[in-house]
Amino acid sequence: xxxxxxxxxxxxxxxxxxxxxxxxxxxxxxxxxxxxxxxxxxxxxxxxxxxxxxxxxxxxxxxxxxxxxxxxxxxxxxxxxxxxxxxxxxxxxxxxxxxxxxxxxxxxxxxxxxxxxxxxxxxxxxxxxxxxxxxxxxxxxxxxxxxxxxxxxxxxxxxxxxxxxxxxxxxxxxxxxxxxxxxxx
Numbered sequence: 001x002x003x004x005x006x007x008x009x010x011x012x013x014x015x016x017x018x019x020x021x022x023x024x025x026x027x028x029x030x031x032x033x034x035x036x037x038x039x040x041x042x043x044x045x046x047x048x049x050x051x052x053x054x055x056x057x058x059x060x061x062x063x064x065x066x067x068x069x070x071x072x073x074x075x076x077x078x079x080x081x082x083x084x085x086x087x088x089x090x091x092x093x094x095x096x097x098x099x100x101x102x103x104x105x106x107x108x109x110x111x112x113x114x115x116x117x118x119x120x121x122x123x124x125x126x127x128x129x130x131x132x133x134x135x136x137x138x139x140x141x142x143x144x145x146x147x148x149x150x151x152x153x154x155x156x157x158x159x160x161x162x163x164x165x166x167x168x169x170x171x172x173x174x175x176x177x178x179x180x181x182x183x184x185x
Contacts, residue, residue, distance in 0.1 A: 003023060003024075003027050003066065006065065006066040006069070007065070009023050009024060010024075010059070010062075010069070013056075013059055014059045014060055021056060024052075024055070025052055028070070028073055029048055029052065031074075031145060031146045031147070032047075032048045032051055032052075032073065032074070032077050033045065033048045034141070034145045034146070035074065035077055035081075035141055035142065035145060035146055036048060036077060036080075036081060038129075038137070038141045038145065039081045039137075039138070039141070041081055041084060042084065042088065047077065047080050047081065047084065048077075050080055051073070051076050051077050051080055054076050054080075055073060055076065058072075058076075067149060067152055068152075070146070070148055070152055071148065071151075071152035071155045071156055074142060074146055074148060074152070074153075074156045075155065075156045078138070078156055078157065124179060125179070127178075128174075128175050128178040128179055129175070131174065131178060132171050132174055132175070133167075133171075135157070135159075135167050136167050136168075136170055136171030136174065137171065138157055139153055139157065139164055139167040139168050139171060140168060140171045140172070140175075142156060142157070143164075143168055150164050150165060150168075
């Protein structure tokens with residue numbers, strides 16, 4: 001969802017206008033949520049909420065247009081997800097509830113829309129995504145799901161534009177190989 005007059009909405013949000021906050025949330029929360037899910041967040045809705053609280057607190061210091069905002073937003077998401085992974089690594093959960101075990105597969109999910117397509121296609125795609133490197137998966141999610149430009153992705157993941165393009169190409173090539181091999185099998 002594109003915001004027609006981003007500068008106006010941003011200014012009103014800085015001034016505390018709740019409707020402007022809502023416009024920003026509705027425009028960007030779905031992409032943040034998809035990114036958190038694709039990264040394998042334990043509680044993607046909570047991460048999304050934390051990110052938007054950080055956005056509201058940081059709006060007075062933010063400068064730039066919509067592209068810079070998207071880059072900043074997904075950088076915040078990425079940092080929250082890295083923090084969550086570190087926390088989980090230090091304090092691993094020992095889940096014994098079968099329902100929770102079933103809901104926490106080892107392969108990160110990309111999106112509920114993929115799950116709704118076709119269970120066979122969804123499983124194949126998720127398995128193929130699970131075989132990508134973490135950097136390839138992160139770049140593909142930011143480029144395709146979050147629809148971010150290469151330079152913004154580079155800023156969000158802390159790599160150069162050339163590295164992002166290479167990761168994207170290698171990730172797409174790997175997906176194409178995996179999905180083609182599986183389709184033939």
